[in-house]
Amino acid sequence: MKHFLEETTNTHVLEASKIRVLKTIDSTQVLKIEGEAVLSHGEHGCIKIEGENVIKYVQQEFNPITRAVENAYD
Structure with a gap:
């Protein structure tokens, strides 16, 4: 079974029974x-x-461009 933890260009996939x-x-x-x-x-x-x-x-970081705290995806 697969579970996609983060849908980004560098996807994180958890696989287990x-x-x-x-x-x-x-x-x-x-x-x-x-x-x-x-x-x-x-x-x-x-x-x-x-x-x-x-x-x-999902780690959150301050985005200096938007000046908001956002999810920090890879």
Whole structure:
């Protein structure tokens, strides 16, 4: 099963036998996974996840052009 954590030009994909999204609040998701899990992050490589709980959030940064705090996607 695949779950796309971040839909950008450098997509973050979580793969596991079973993935459940327990909660979504703004740009944060709480996930429960079963089985061996791998998070791939485009050119940055892969991470093996050994626990069953995953929290995904999108970092926010100040954008000096728009002068607003925005999601900082790759």
